[in-house]
Amino acid sequence: MKMLFFLCGLVSVGFVLCISIYLFVAGIPAFKVIGISDMLFGKVWLPTASTTEPSFGILPFILTSIWGTAGAIMIGVPIGLLTAIYVAKAAPKKVATAIRTSVQLLAGIPSVVYGMIGMVVLVPLIQRTFDLTSGATLMAAIIVLAIMILPSIINVSETALSAVPAEYEEASMALGATKEETWFRVTLPAARSGVATAIVLGIGRAIGEAMAIIMVSGNVANMPGLFKSVRFMTTAIASEMSYAAVGSLHRDALFSIGLVLFLFIMLINLGLKFFIREKKEET
Numbered sequence: 001m002k003m004l005f006f007l008c009g010l011v012s013v014g015f016v017l018c019i020s021i022y023l024f025v026a027g028i029p030a031f032k033v034i035g036i037s038d039m040l041f042g043k044v045w046l047p048t049a050s051t052t053e054p055s056f057g058i059l060p061f062i063l064t065s066i067w068g069t070a071g072a073i074m075i076g077v078p079i080g081l082l083t084a085i086y087v088a089k090a091a092p093k094k095v096a097t098a099i100r101t102s103v104q105l106l107a108g109i110p111s112v113v114y115g116m117i118g119m120v121v122l123v124p125l126i127q128r129t130f131d132l133t134s135g136a137t138l139m140a141a142i143i144v145l146a147i148m149i150l151p152s153i154i155n156v157s158e159t160a161l162s163a164v165p166a167e168y169e170e171a172s173m174a175l176g177a178t179k180e181e182t183w184f185r186v187t188l189p190a191a192r193s194g195v196a197t198a199i200v201l202g203i204g205r206a207i208g209e210a211m212a213i214i215m216v217s218g219n220v221a222n223m224p225g226l227f228k229s230v231r232f233m234t235t236a237i238a239s240e241m242s243y244a245a246v247g248s249l250h251r252d253a254l255f256s257i258g259l260v261l262f263l264f265i266m267l268i269n270l271g272l273k274f275f276i277r278e279k280k281e282e283t
Contacts, residue, residue: 020262027259030056030252039256045221047240047250056253061233062260064224065207068138068217068232072145072206077199079146080153084198087154088161089183100158107151115215118144123216130227136218138230144216145209149202156201160194161187196272203268207261210234233261 031039034056042057049055083103087096118140127135164187172182188195210232218229219239231239237254244251 023255023259023262026252026255028256030249030256033249034253039253040260043223045236047244047253054249056249058233058236058253058257058260060221060223061231061236061257062264064138064230065233065261065264067224068141068145068213068230069203069206071138071142072149073199073203075142075146076149076153076202076206080150080198080202081157081195083150084154084157084161085183085188088158089179089187103151103154106147107155111148111209111212112215114144114148115212118212118216126227132227134218134229136216136229137227138217138224139226141213141217141230141232144212145206148209148212149205152201152205153198156198157191157195160191160198163194164190196275200269200272204265207265208234210238214239233257237261 039056039058040062041059042055043059044055044057045060046052046055083099087099091099119136122140122143123135125135126132126137126140168186168190169182172186173179177185213232214235217232217235219231219235220229221231221236222228224230237257240250241254244254
């Protein structure tokens with residue numbers, strides 16, 4: 001059994017290495033031809049231009065992905081974390097069961113359904129509320145992403161909070177702390193690693209989503225603005241890979257976008273792990 005478990009772990013690591021190597025091999029050629037600075041800091045994306053020289057600037061995609069993910073996290077993390085605390089510590093048993101069931105159902109909804117509901121309900125609402133020509137904007141994408149990351153944050157955070165030994169809370173309340181003070185100043189710090197994992201999963205879901213975002217963001221290669229139609233890195237790959245010719249610079253540039261996305265997620269994971277390690281050393 002030990003050998004079986006070892007082989008399963010080895011296969012998982014092997015898949016990650018193969019994906020990483022393939023992304024680097026497929027993504028580097030476009031950087032060599034276009035230039036790293038021209039591609040990363042270019043503001044114009046016209047890979048199929050015929051009357052002018054094609055442009056492969058992906059800065060709008062990078063900034064849009066950053067702002068969209070940050071906005072979703074700013075909305076989703078507080079709501080998800082507070083919900084997890086309520087379900088794990090304060091809610092009556094029947095209410096907690098109902099919320100868990102609802103969250104599980106929310107997690108099982110396909111992303112295209114989120115996008116369809118956002119396109120039919122949210123986009124027109126934003127258009128009417130802010131008197132815009134189109135409601136397919138970065139704001140719509142942020143709201144949809146915030147809703148989509150809630151199940152991951154709530155489920156993982158609740159599990160981490162429930163795993164904190166009861167002795168911690170009993171000792172805190174024995175010293176005169178209220179239940180609320182204990183939850184936020186004892187239980188939550190003790191479950192820090194699990195909560196960080198929940199945030200990482202939420203970030204991964206937000207930055208890796210494509211289908212729902214195509215339907216509500218407008219899918220236009222603009223510099224990011226809250227009420228502007230935008231295009232994320234994932235949507236750029238999903239919307240153009242089907243017609244990018246094999247072996248063309250356009251297709252290589254799309255793989256380069258995937259490489260940038262991969263590195264971006266890796267940096268976020270490393271940053272959160274470093275933050276958790278620093279906090280553990282302080283305590």
